[in-house]
Amino acid sequence: MDVHAAKYIGAGLAMLGMIGAGIGLGILFGNYLQGALRNPSAAAGERPMLFLGMALTEALGIFALVIAFIILFVPV
């Protein structure tokens, strides 16, 4: 297989790592909204934790993106 074709396939496969990040973010925000609807007055106090958790989970998806970029753009 031509190495450039393999690079494109590899970058595409590396992006499958974002599936987990997407599922995790959905779970995170869903649980926050569920708790916020039960106890609206306590929701504002937990919002910094929500953003922290969101950034940490998103980071793992971004690591997959970084690997895809490395595969695509580092000269063979």
Place this chain on the structure above:
Amino acid sequence: MAAIDPLHQFAIEKVVALPPVTIPGVGLVDLSITNSVLAMMIAAAAICLFMVVAAKGEVVPGRLQTVGEGIYGMVEGLTSSMIGHEGKKYFPFVFTLFTFIMCMNMFGLLNFIGLPNMHMFTPTSQVAVTATLALITIGLVIIVGFAKNGLGFFKLFVPSGVPVAILPFLVIIEFISFLVRPLTLTLRLFGNMLGGHVVLAIFGAFVAALGTYALSTGGAAYAALIPSALSFFMVVALTALELIVGFLQAFVFAALACVYLNDVVNLGHGH
């Protein structure tokens, strides 16, 4: 259509070329002021200027002072809630980290109207800059850990209440996850900034490419103006998202610095 090159915006160009300096032990170091260094200087100068203007100390605060007090209050809430009553000592470091990273992220989104090739550079999209910030943070954590706890610092890797059988494996896993911390700090900030700017450049290229194709070919190709307009709205939405992400990544970097400091400052007690 020409090939879309989203990575051209990250090229480092020298603004002021200074002669290289020989540092013994390191070799030849090029100290010229590049666009990355210039953007960092502009961000630092902007923060200093903002703090000078906003720290007037009037009893009834004006608008700028309210913003300054808001940022102070947010970082203060972060340090006092995560580190506890000793958080005051680490407040200047966390505040500097937060404001510097936020300014670098935000200023990178500016483009100068009318000057097509002039755009601000985002220093945090370079691994060198984010790796330095992460190493400074982890270095501070290690130094504070050894200064406060001496050799008891290694108790960080031994969680309490663990059965003795799995203790060796747990210590190795904890040690490796501690070493991974500067890596994740670096890659989180770098990846967010790089990914955001690349997607912004790709959609911007769509607008221009589809638009010129529609206008130059004519006839049925005018339908290509619709995806061009849609891409334009995507660029607007993505710029809003980039502003949010810039603030959020600075906040997360500062919050994680507080969490790591809390781990070493409140090591033996204060769970």
